[in-house]
Amino acid sequence: MEHRWGMAIDLDRCTGCEACVAACHAENNLPLSDPAEAEKGRAFHWIRVDRYYEGEFPDIRMKYMPVLCQQCEDAPCEPVCPTYATYHNAEGLNVQVYNRCVGTRYCGNNCPYSVRFFNWFEPQWPEPLELQHNPDVSVRPGGVMEKCTFCIQRIQRGKRDANAEGRPLADGEVQPACVQSCPAEAMTFGDLNDPESQVARLAASGRATRLLEDLGTKPKVFYLQRAK
Amino acid sequence: MDTVVETRADNLRETLWRPLAGASPGYMVALALTFLLGAWGLGCWTYQIVRGIGVAGIRRPTMWGFYLVNFVFWIGISHAGTLISAILRLTDAGWRKPVTRIAEAITVFALMIGAMFPIIHLGRPLIFFWLVPYPNARLLWPNFRSPLLWDLTAIVTYLSGSIIYLYLPLIPDVAELAQHATGWRGRLYHLLSIGWTGSDRQWHSLERAMHRMAGMILAVAVSVHTVVAWDFAMAVAPLWHSTIFGPYFVAGAIFSGIAALLLAMSIIRKLLHLEAYVLPVHFDNLGKLLFLMSLLWFYFTVSENLTTWYGNSPSEMNVFGSRVRGPFAPYFWVMVVCNFVLPFLLLSSKRVRSVRTVTIASVTVLIGMWLERYLIILPTLSYPRLAAATGFYKPTWVEISITVSTFAAMTMFYLIFCKFFPAIAVWEYKHDSHR
Numbered sequence: 072m073e074h075r076w077g078m079a080i081d082l083d084r085c086t087g088c089e090a091c092v093a094a095c096h097a098e099n100n101l102p103l104s105d106p107a108e109a110e111k112g113r114a115f116h117w118i119r120v121d122r123y124y125e126g127e128f129p130d131i132r133m134k135y136m137p138v139l140c141q142q143c144e145d146a147p148c149e150p151v152c153p154t155y156a157t158y159h160n161a162e163g164l165n166v167q168v169y170n171r172c173v174g175t176r177y178c179g180n181n182c183p184y185s186v187r188f189f190n191w192f193e194p195q196w197p198e199p200l201e202l203q204h205n206p207d208v209s210v211r212p213g214g215v216m217e218k219c220t221f222c223i224q225r226i227q228r229g230k231r232d233a234n235a236e237g238r239p240l241a242d243g244e245v246q247p248a249c250v251q252s253c254p255a256e257a258m259t260f261g262d263l264n265d266p267e268s269q270v271a272r273l274a275a276s277g278r279a280t281r282l283l284e285d286l287g288t289k290p291k292v293f294y295l296q297r298a299k
Numbered sequence: 300m301d302t303v304v305e306t307r308a309d310n311l312r313e314t315l316w317r318p319l320a321g322a323s324p325g326y327m328v329a330l331a332l333t334f335l336l337g338a339w340g341l342g343c344w345t346y347q348i349v350r351g352i353g354v355a356g357i358r359r360p361t362m363w364g365f366y367l368v369n370f371v372f373w374i375g376i377s378h379a380g381t382l383i384s385a386i387l388r389l390t391d392a393g394w395r396k397p398v399t400r401i402a403e404a405i406t407v408f409a410l411m412i413g414a415m416f417p418i419i420h421l422g423r424p425l426i427f428f429w430l431v432p433y434p435n436a437r438l439l440w441p442n443f444r445s446p447l448l449w450d451l452t453a454i455v456t457y458l459s460g461s462i463i464y465l466y467l468p469l470i471p472d473v474a475e476l477a478q479h480a481t482g483w484r485g486r487l488y489h490l491l492s493i494g495w496t497g498s499d500r501q502w503h504s505l506e507r508a509m510h511r512m513a514g515m516i517l518a519v520a521v522s523v524h525t526v527v528a529w530d531f532a533m534a535v536a537p538l539w540h541s542t543i544f545g546p547y548f549v550a551g552a553i554f555s556g557i558a559a560l561l562l563a564m565s566i567i568r569k570l571l572h573l574e575a576y577v578l579p580v581h582f583d584n585l586g587k588l589l590f591l592m593s594l595l596w597f598y599f600t601v602s603e604n605l606t607t608w609y610g611n612s613p614s615e616m617n618v619f620g621s622r623v624r625g626p627f628a629p630y631f632w633v634m635v636v637c638n639f640v641l642p643f644l645l646l647s648s649k650r651v652r653s654v655r656t657v658t659i660a661s662v663t664v665l666i667g668m669w670l671e672r673y674l675i676i677l678p679t680l681s682y683p684r685l686a687a688a689t690g691f692y693k694p695t696w697v698e699i700s701i702t703v704s705t706f707a708a709m710t711m712f713y714l715i716f717c718k719f720f721p722a723i724a725v726w727e728y729k730h731d732s733h734r
Contacts (some may be wrong), residue, residue: 112358112690121687138685147535153430153445173429174352174422175447176362180680181534185360185688189422191353213351214422283684286535 074240075163076221077263077291078250079273080137084257087135091118091249091258095139098222098248100208102194115188117219118249137258139249140165140186140219141282141290148178148187156216163291164221172215179216183283187218221260222247242268263291311728315721316476318571322718333711340704343697344419352422354697361680361692366420369702371548371672372555373413374454374527379556379563380406381461381520383585385513394584396727397576400720401567402560403465408712409559410458412705417450419701446526446533453526457519464512467505470495471726487719524552536679537614538607547599554592554638555668558661561585563713565658567722576723579654586657589664590646597639617682626691627678630670637667 095101101115108114118139125132146165148157156172157165179187193213196204204210207224211217222245229245242261250258261270270293273279279293322330347354357364380402387395418427430451434440441448474495477488495501528548531539541547561582568577607619622631645660646652681691694702716722 108353111356112360113353119687121685123687138687150442150444151446151533153441153447153451155439155442171429172422173426175417175420176357176422177445177447177530177534179359179362180536183535183684185683185685188359189362190351191358192351212423213353216422286684 073162073264074226075263075291076142076226077261077270077274077293078139078142078221078247079259079270079279079293079295081255081257081259081273082134082136082294082296084255085120085135085137086255086257087120087122087133088254089120090252090254091137092116092120094248094252095219097203098205098208099220100204100210102190102211103196103200108191113189113191115217117186117188117217119186136294137249138184138186138282139292140221141184141288141292142219142221144289144291145287147181147183147286147288151177151181153177162226164223165218166220166223167217169209169211169215169217174214174216176216183286183288187216189216190214311725312475314573314575315723315725316479318717319476319719319721326714326718330711330714333707333714336704336707337711338704340701340708343700343704347419347697347701348424352420354695356693356695356698358690358692360683360688360690361677363420363676363680364692365694365698365702366416368669368672368676369705370413370416370420371527371675372669373409373416373705374524375548375552375555375668375672376559377406377409377413377457377461377556378520378524378549378552379409379560380404381457381464381516382553382556383560383588385464385517385520388509388513389517394581397573397578397723398560398564398581398585399727400465400468400724401563401722403461403468404713404716404722405556405559405563406461407458407465408709408716410454410461411712412708414454414458415705417447446530449526450530453519453523457516457523460512460516460519464509464516466491467509467512468724468727469720470505471497472721472724475725476721484719521549524549531675531679537612537682537684538618538679539675541603543599543603547603550592550595550599551668551671554589554596555665557585557589557592558664558668561589561657561661562665565654565661567717571717571722573723582654582657583652586646586652586660589657589660590642593639593642593646593664600635600639614682614684617686618678621678621682622674625678626681627674630674634667634670634674637663638671 095116095118096103099117101117104114118137121136121138123134123136125134142163142165144163146157146159149159149165152158152172153175154171154173156168157178158168160166174189176189179185179189190211190213194210205224207228225247226245229240233240233244240262242265246260250260259270259273261268263271263274265271273295274293276295278295278297280296281290281293284290355364355366384395384399384402386392387399418424421427429435430441430448432441432443432448432452470492473488474492474497477485477492480488525545525548528544532541532544534540564577564581564585568574604619604623607615621627641663642660644651645656677692682689
């Protein structure tokens with residue numbers, strides 16, 4: 072296994088600005104939902120910012136937690152798919168093959184992080200937004216499941232460019248859209264197999280925790296926060 | 300002596316064949332009404348296929364809704380036939396005769412309806428056959444680790460098995476009908492009788508086949524509902540991931556199956572004037588069985604909920620709390636009343652138990668068991684582990700229409716069945732009088 076992609080998110084740095092959410096929408100051709108559909112819980116946010124409150128109003132502290140597909144090593148979404156539409160690729164990513172998906176939505180139910188999104192209708196964009204689609208990312212049809220890919224199109228391009236120049240991929244060369252656009256620099260992306268990479272060092276630091284770790288899903292997203 | 304047997308056989312035939320000839324205006328109205336409702340459901344499904352599954356109320360995080368509630372409910376109803384009739388056949392219970400065919404027909408129709416729901420529920424229903432276990436053009440098999448694949452395999456096995464199980468005891472009856480009917484009906488019966496002449500050898504083979512099918516179908520029926528339970532129990536979601544689900548679902552399925560059988564028996568008895576065949580003792584016996592299953596259901600429900608409450612794990616308590624005192628509490632307590640309190644009052648005492656009270660109890664059990672399936676699926680999905688993703692499901696008119704139309708379809712299938720085949724196996728009575 073050449074690469075094992077992972078991410079670290081520093082919760083002490085996150086300001087909850089949701090720039091990552093907007094960047095993800097633009098990069099990954101996420102369908103837009105009208106307000107009525109969004110209210111029904113059908114908005115697409117491959118990355119979302121969960122808010123947690125501490126204390127009683129007005130003496131309140133708010134904490135933000137960006138939640139995206141945790142790219143679990145033992146992903147509960149994978150075994151339940153009858154058509155192998157979701158499976159583990161050689162670089163440890165949970166990839167979704169849209170063409171295979173028949174839409175049983177079992178993976179969505181079995182994801183403890185609720186990060187899977189279903190195309191309830193054929194996707195639509197108000198004019199002229201469909202003109203700004205990213206040509207590197209396919210537009211998903213109605214009736215299939217989708218989720219964060221760690222911007223696999225950027226990973227592929229980075230590997231191709233490095234290969235063409237006959238050099239190894241440098242740490243930090245590939246950045247998903249959310250990481251690239253984080254103004255607080257709270258997010259780090261890289262290869263966990265490379266012990267010298269920034270993300271591997273952060274993941275090994277004492278501040279790293281993983282979401283719902285006791286479920287044994289072995290997520291590859293690490294949340295950094297002060298030990299209490 | 301022989302003439303007495305003959306007249307008895309003629310009487311039998313007259314009573315049990317009477318419903319096959321002609322159709323009253325009331326029958327035609329009922330048939331038209333159920334047909335229209337069923338067609339409306341098909342229309343709604345077409346609309347859903349054209350517009351997208353989004354016309355249903357399912358959403359994130361409650362990605363499964365009414366369709367899967369109905370799926371589990373109808374598969375449960377289908378246990379009426381096989382289990383009851385197979386057990387009665389294997390134990391050679393003498394009183395089974397008027398019950399078995401009514402039960403076996405329920406199984407086939409309920410399965411036909413139930414098996415449709417997973418397809419209705421798919422995001423891309425037109426390629427549902429991708430779940431069928433054979434390799435595609437790229438030699439990729441479907442995923443045998445997925446409970447949904449087990450489910451499809453189990454249900455297809457069960458449906459084919461129960462069609463055979465319904466058909467076998469029909470053969471002597473259709474052969475006899477073929478001798479009397481003319482025109483296309485005659486040809487149909489003749490075709491279905493597959494050369495039955497009633498020779499000793501044929502009787503022997505038939506009895507052996509029925510006995511073996513009864514044994515096999517029993518095993519298949521238990522495994523099917525266990526697999527349906529595993530669709531949920533294999534998930535890591537709170538309160539789905541439970542070891543008790545297999546037997547709990549099987550018990551619930553038999554429970555609702557008996558209720559459906561009793562309801563069908565009391566309607567058929569009334570409408571086809573079979574009071575002389577479907578006797579109060581049949582209601583009394585099956586009523587006792589319904590009561591037993593009610594107690595078993597209560598025992599399972601207490602076991603499941605008490606251990607959850609005592610264990611006090613936060614993510615499970617969220618779901619548990621929503622059921623007993625949260626937004627799902629009204630349904631939960633209605634379910635307990637329908638499945639336990641009312642059956643207890645109506646069935647436990649010999650003095651109270653009658654055709655009427657048994658029928659009422661079976662209606663409440665059907666309502667209660669539908670609610671049980673709703674309460675298994677939706678609270679868990681509404682309260683995922685990350686509280687920020689909490690969300691509630693509201694069915695739309697499309698889902699409600701399709702749900703209602705399946706009840707109409709069940710009635711319609713039954714109406715048609717009763718016009719083509721005697722609701723009670725005629726030969727089983729004659730057979731006995733010959734013995």
